Amino acid sequence: MKSRGGIPASLGAGGGQAYEPRLLTATLDTEQYPDAVATARVDIRWFTTGDFSIHYVETRGDNTHWECRWDRHPNTHNTRLHFHEPPAGTDISDLDLPSSHPLDVYSTVFEAIEQRIESLW
Numbered sequence: 001m002k003s004r005g006g007i008p009a010s011l012g013a014g015g016g017q018a019y020e021p022r023l024l025t026a027t028l029d030t031e032q033y034p035d036a037v038a039t040a041r042v043d044i045r046w047f048t049t050g051d052f053s054i055h056y057v058e059t060r061g062d063n064t065h066w067e068c069r070w071d072r073h074p075n076t077h078n079t080r081l082h083f084h085e086p087p088a089g090t091d092i093s094d095l096d097l098p099s100s101h102p103l104d105v106y107s108t109v110f111e112a113i114e115q116r117i118e119s120l121w
Contacts, residue, residue, distance in 0.1 A: 028113075034120050036060050042113070047073075050100060051080075054109050055089075056116075070109055072100060086116075 028040040043055040051073040058066040069084035083095040097108060 032117055033058070037120070042109070046102060052102075052105065054105070056109070056113055058116075068112075070095065070105065 024044040026042045026044070028042065030037055030040055033040060037058050038061045039059045041057055043053075043057070045053045053069060053071050053073070055069040056067060060066070066087045067089045068086040069089050071084065072081045074080055075082075078092050079094045081095045081097060081100070083093050085091045085093060097105060099105075
């Protein structure tokens, strides 16, 4: 399977709790990355309310992670739409997207992932 921009990926679906949507995991082709990156994946959850969580994770050979997450959900730490910044995903900033349509959000996320891959080379 090829994702936006030609990022090769394979897909798998995992079940969640009854109150949350299923998890869709796309495992990205690590041949697009330098050797230091052992695995890369995108975890996607989309709620019937229009809320979502898209989590990007790179795992290095030494088992360290570089990750970030695009979220839209009610919370007490930021606005409903926010971004968990890399490298650890712990710093959070408000996010402004021109559209919350799934295709527009996916386009934004995969463009950011492509820029990340380019920055590694």
